[in-house]
Amino acid sequence: MTSLQDQITGLGKRARAASRLLAQAGADAKNNALRKMADQLSADEKEILDANRKDVEKASADGLSKAAIDRLTLDPKRLKKMADEIRAVAGLADPVGKVLAEWTRPNGLRITKVRVPIGVVGIIYESRPNVTSDAAVLCAKTGNATILRGGSESIHSNLAIAAALQRGAVAGGLPADGILLVPTTDREAVKLMAGMDKYIDLIIPRGGHALIETVVQHARMPVIKHFHGVCIAYVDKDADLAMAQSIVLNGKTQRPGVCNALETVLVHRDAAPAFFEKTAPALFEKGVELRGDPEVIRLAGNKVKPATEADWTTEYLDLILAARVVESFEDAVEHIETHGSHHSDCIITGNAETAERFFAEVDSATVYWNASTRFTDGAEFGFGAEIGISTDKLHARGPMALEELTSYKYLIRGSGQIRE
């Protein structure tokens, strides 16, 4: 019996070897393999749903919430959707090989900057089993090998999905080791992966605070965090208040459990009375709990709970909205820069000059003028696919799709040039 360390190192070596083959695969070969992966998911429907049933039964026995069990559960329709999404990725343009820049130096050297795969990408996630397919497919499309580490609650589903994808990849002529799933739920495996910079070029953790903290603390290779969003809307004194209400309601209630949902609304003093008069009842009607500063309570009534300092930095992921009256544009920006998470923030104003200042002064991955923060999403950006939303500033920021799963190299063509 091999140790966990040996097991994880073995995965790393296999992925590294596969990544060299994958980097040489052309777009047609990769797309053909992706279609075979989609076909195999359908062909293996019975095995996958049987495996999923084990996970669901365990989740029920363990008393997981109805919402959590729903996220975990697969059925023929969800599996077909997964396969369709793979076929859609096969239809996207391949970023690998694209020439990003090209120039000739006075000494005649011709320099070409060209997109290449990153190599081996480790993806550590907690959530739904479809992430296994999404992550593996986007990595295969971009010529990266991937080592996947899913949540323990979906281990049987993940193993069955990864096995089907592997079979499809091999049928399409790609190396089997391009898609590897850590077959153990031992938490130590995450730390071992994070330490393996010899074999993993990038780790993407998608999940809660504890998971991300473990990865950040142990990682020796680059990490692109897909962390939380404390998204903030600022209703300016020059806002169209009907539009502001629509955007705030949409941001908070359309899907409260996601990272681009709204968590705080700031309202300029001049706009506050009229805004809260109409919008507070509309929020209450949708079941939203408001937590406000004293001024919000004065304007919107006693149904508003008093906000504490912690409310300004909390990602509720629930029907709760923090609300504050601000004295000025400057105070709004100061609040956003101090308390926000630099994910997605929004101004509602009819004043173009104010909006441009907001664009310049708010340092977030996505900054909105008169639109809902809910649009921070690869599909909504038109990227056709999304591995997640980076909350980091290096390499990838905001929605992360195919291009963000690539690196580049410089090719230099000479005729014997040497340096004097």
Next chain:
Amino acid sequence: MTSLQDQITGLGKRARAASRLLAQAGADAKNNALRKMADQLSADEKEILDANRKDVEKASADGLSKAAIDRLTLDPKRLKKMADEIRAVAGLADPVGKVLAEWTRPNGLRITKVRVPIGVVGIIYESRPNVTSDAAVLCAKTGNATILRGGSESIHSNLAIAAALQRGAVAGGLPADGILLVPTTDREAVKLMAGMDKYIDLIIPRGGHALIETVVQHARMPVIKHFHGVCIAYVDKDADLAMAQSIVLNGKTQRPGVCNALETVLVHRDAAPAFFEKTAPALFEKGVELRGDPEVIRLAGNKVKPATEADWTTEYLDLILAARVVESFEDAVEHIETHGSHHSDCIITGNAETAERFFAEVDSATVYWNASTRFTDGAEFGFGAEIGISTDKLHARGPMALEELTSYKYLIRGSGQIRE
């Protein structure tokens, strides 16, 4: 007296505050301040040279090598060169604010991807005091605040240079805290910086193995390593052998102490007899020690020392060259991928098809066909400036200049769009 922890945290907070102001500074304001920084270096010549003398005296007393003392020593000419380089950077285009992409979605949302500063950049280095100026200047140009941590042997010089640059920046209207130098040589400061992801967005370590290992082990934020180069040249069977000799001699002897110098030469069996017949004596003539496999010893004679496994992965930074005869192109690529450092590697061949295969299969930051690896350098690439050479694959790979010191954000202009 404050603790070291408080001291470093204080620097972080000040840099973070300054970074918000710097991000708002326009190109003209930044360039004006850069010119004032250059002027101040000249105005403070006496203070800087006095401070430098203290470092040089200590270095002599400590018995540092002549080469090390030379690298440390400043004089009016070197100081003028430093100031001239700042003026050159002031003349470069500002990457900040550049629109990288712009498109409109079917729902009318207008998405603009625009370059922004990274924020706060920590730079940890060991070498010459001019790095203090280079790093501070490139960060100021790109609107980043910087926290500098130089080597203990140049602490007085670094403090004097940073003080002059700060004074210049302030005279030009930039915040004083945009350029901060850690005023202590306590090694613990590096670990504290590495843990301060709240205030530092990126750390760039430039130096030897021990320094880089400390940063990688403790860093919670992204790290872009400027690590070693085990650069390899492959002399193909279809090589012009005179060109091969010229490139190998240049790569090894023109400046052996730098990361883009050549460390290993691989020669195809068919080319090996003729190559070593002429090139081995030429290398010996330049004082190069050859360490070869048995075949190289057979061809180039007993002056060649036997190479051990360690020689294939050693960055000599000295007049030593490892040499190996390979059976095939495939063996050469396998050697490069297994033993190289993915920094700069080169093929010498007259066969374009072979060269293209080399470009495709060698995964290095810079891959050369018929040119010396010594060209891996920001100035030689035409970048006008260089913060160093990244040996990482994420965010920045190879020569790292102004663009690589930026991030981006998405600005989204709407007219009330909400998500259905």
